[in-house]
Amino acid sequence: MTEARDIALTVNGQPRRARVEVRTTLVDLLRDTFRLTGTHVGCEHGVCGACTVLVDGEAVRGCLLLAVQAEGRRVETVEGLAPDPAHLNALQAEFVRHHGVQCGFCTGGILMSLTAALRDNPRPREPEIRDTLAGHLCRCTGYQGMVDAVLALVASGAPAPGPDAGSAP
Amino acid sequence: MKPPRFDYHDPTTLAEALALLAGHGDAARVLAGGQSLMPMLNFRLARPGHVIDVNRLDALATLSPGPDAGLRIGALVRQRTLERSTLIRERCPLIAQAMPLVGHPQIRTRGTLGGSLAHADPAAELPAVMVALGARLTVQSARGPRTVPAESFFVAALTTALGRDELLTEIALPAWPARTGSSLQEVAIRRGDFALGGVAATLTLDAEGRVAGARIVCFGVGPCPVRAADAERSLVGGAPSVSGFAAAGQLASAGVDPDADIHASAAYRKRLVGVLTTRALAESLASLGERAA
Numbered sequence A: 001m002t003e004a005r006d007i008a009l010t011v012n013g014q015p016r017r018a019r020v021e022v023r024t025t026l027v028d029l030l031r032d033t034f035r036l037t038g039t040h041v042g043c044e045h046g047v048c049g050a051c052t053v054l055v056d057g058e059a060v061r062g063c064l065l066l067a068v069q070a071e072g073r074r075v076e077t078v079e080g081l082a083p084d085p086a087h088l089n090a091l092q093a094e095f096v097r098h099h100g101v102q103c104g105f106c107t108g109g110i111l112m113s114l115t116a117a118l119r120d121n122p123r124p125r126e127p128e129i130r131d132t133l134a135g136h137l138c139r140c141t142g143y144q145g146m147v148d149a150v151l152a153l154v155a156s157g158a159p160a161p162g163p164d165a166g167s168a169p
Numbered sequence B: 001m002k003p004p005r006f007d008y009h010d011p012t013t014l015a016e017a018l019a020l021l022a023g024h025g026d027a028a029r030v031l032a033g034g035q036s037l038m039p040m041l042n043f044r045l046a047r048p049g050h051v052i053d054v055n056r057l058d059a060l061a062t063l064s065p066g067p068d069a070g071l072r073i074g075a076l077v078r079q080r081t082l083e084r085s086t087l088i089r090e091r092c093p094l095i096a097q098a099m100p101l102v103g104h105p106q107i108r109t110r111g112t113l114g115g116s117l118a119h120a121d122p123a124a125e126l127p128a129v130m131v132a133l134g135a136r137l138t139v140q141s142a143r144g145p146r147t148v149p150a151e152s153f154f155v156a157a158l159t160t161a162l163g164r165d166e167l168l169t170e171i172a173l174p175a176w177p178a179r180t181g182s183s184l185q186e187v188a189i190r191r192g193d194f195a196l197g198g199v200a201a202t203l204t205l206d207a208e209g210r211v212a213g214a215r216i217v218c219f220g221v222g223p224c225p226v227r228a229a230d231a232e233r234s235l236v237g238g239a240p241s242v243s244g245f246a247a248a249g250q251l252a253s254a255g256v257d258p259d260a261d262i263h264a265s266a267a268y269r270k271r272l273v274g275v276l277t278t279r280a281l282a283e284s285l286a287s288l289g290e291r292a293a
Helices: A026-033 A090-097 A107-120 A126-133 A144-156 B014-027 B037-042 B079-084 B086-091 B093-101 B113-119 B125-133 B229-235 B242-254 B266-292
Strands: A004-011 A014-021 A052-055 A058-061 A074-076 B007-009 B028-031 B050-053 B063-065 B071-074 B136-141 B144-149 B154-156 B167-173 B180-187 B197-205 B211-219
Touching: A014 A026, A026 A052, A052 A107, A058 A107, A090 A107, A090 A144, A107 A126, A107 A144, A126 A144, B014 B028, B014 B050, B014 B136, B014 B167, B028 B037, B063 B086, B071 B086, B079 B093, B079 B113, B086 B093, B093 B125, B093 B180, B093 B197, B113 B125, B113 B167, B125 B180, B125 B197, B125 B211, B180 B266, B197 B266, B211 B229, B211 B242, B211 B266, B229 B242, B242 B266
Parallel strands: A004 A074, B007 B050, B028 B050
Antiparallel strands: A004 A014, A052 A058, A052 A074, B063 B071, B071 B167, B136 B144, B136 B167, B180 B197, B197 B211
């Protein structure tokens, strides 16, 4: 009933608190309040995929979830992927190597969708990779570089993205 | 854009949710998976005074075997859960066939079965699937529960038999009949887009291998799912055959009156229904073989 609520959630493994207007979307909370601007806002109706983040390990549209609905949840964003500020994780590195990135607008959301998909299935075949990418719009790359990046990751035998930070051991 | 101001309610019991609907029904929208309502809020196409978030109603999120080998699916069960469920694959192959075509994986993680039905988009797969399956929908309000057959639940585009104070709570599916195959066929411009047109079909054979019954339901070609009753009847009693499936396709095509839009003409959609019906029947027959094997 209240206009604003206090919420507590975990973002990239860190406990966070905020006071949010109930109409605030999760992606706006991440960007405007927590200053995690790697998650982008594109279409705001769930089509483009730029705002995709993981909530309790599942890839979801950050623009289609209210921030108050993330109360008590584990949220992961693209900022949580790299092991430290100087290094990329294996998936990110393959994206760079295979020209899966051009302007970068779509990249954060795509990396998060692929992270969830690779945890589910660490050895996807090309059609499965394309099915995951189908939930995203990229106007630069033509997607082929991204497909190549994931196939190279699988072929390299590099460990798939680790279990999400908040999950039980 | 951003959602307009609203009062937000997140009840934890069904009774509480129904009381809120009784009090605010005219000015309230129910928020389930949010994959349709949230875009409408973001674009301010919907400006409800109250949003009643039902995501805490855990009792509506259960998927369980129903009596007599059927299924009971809580309205809040996520589409991704249906997609991954072995119970669904065993007891209702048509839902398993439809699921990969419903939006994208990133939509299905939040999207719910009940939400898709209550939203009633004319091009959505799940309403047609529920009509094809003869689902029975449980609807509750502070006045009490009632049951609505899927076939009379969809009234017009984005309009259902739900009253302003009512909540869709459960979908009951009958047992999958013996010797029954199924298929869902659609054409969309891009994978995951709403279909230009589609067909959900089931085909049941008798012990002699003749067609005992068929359900053919078209979507995206009218305001609601369209049952191709003439096509269904034309198959009964005969042996399943390529020519019989083609004739059924023509009858299904003749029975729809689709609109044109920027993506496809009415004539294209009408023809599409025929092609997809024939294809869905052939695939249903093929799936029957796979199931028996």
